Amino acid sequence: MCIFCKIVNKEIPNNTVAENNNFLAFHDLYPKAPIHILIIPKQHVDCFQDVSPETMAGLTAFAQEVATKIGIDKTGYRLITNNGEDGGQEVGHLHFHMLGGGKLVWDHSHEDNHKSL
Numbered sequence: 617m618c619i620f621c622k623i624v625n626k627e628i629p630n631n632t633v634a635e636n637n638n639f640l641a642f643h644d645l646y647p648k649a650p651i652h653i654l655i656i657p658k659q660h661v662d663c664f665q666d667v668s669p670e671t672m673a674g675l676t677a678f679a680q681e682v683a684t685k686i687g688i689d690k691t692g693y694r695l696i697t698n699n700g701e702d703g704g705q706e707v708g709h710l711h712f713h714m715l716g717g718g719k720l721v722w723d724h725s726h727e728d729n730h731k732s733l
């Protein structure tokens with residue numbers, strides 16, 4: 617069972633922000649912004665490339681509710697998912713990073729900046 621499934625099953629503690637039957641939002645253990653929340657489907661999906669449009673519809677509504685609940689819906693935030701190895705995904709359970717609470721930098725560096733992709 618993956619680490620985020622263990623969090624869903626309450627085998628590993630988490631700092632919950634919001635949840636419903638299908639989704640869970642909790643604070644990232646190593647925040648990279650003043651607010652750094654992870655939003656996941658409770659049912660295991662490996663990554664964005666494998667998620668259904670139906671699940672994404674629910675996740676979108678849930679993410680909007682989370683932003684409103686923590687008060688960054690008006691000030692703004694970044695919602696990103698790292699997909700697969702080149703995307704830098706470390707946990708193999710789909711998750712969106714909700715980053716906010718201050719002006720964010722935009723840095724999309726990669727290992728070889730000269731290689732044309």
Ligand code: AMP
Binds near residue numbers: 630644645646705708
């Ligand atoms: P990614 O690199 O996109 O797969 O992001 C994984 C994220 O999960 C990182 O930001 C980690 O800090 C975070 N993380 C890993 N384990 C935990 C945990 N037990 N509770 C909260 N966040 C975690």
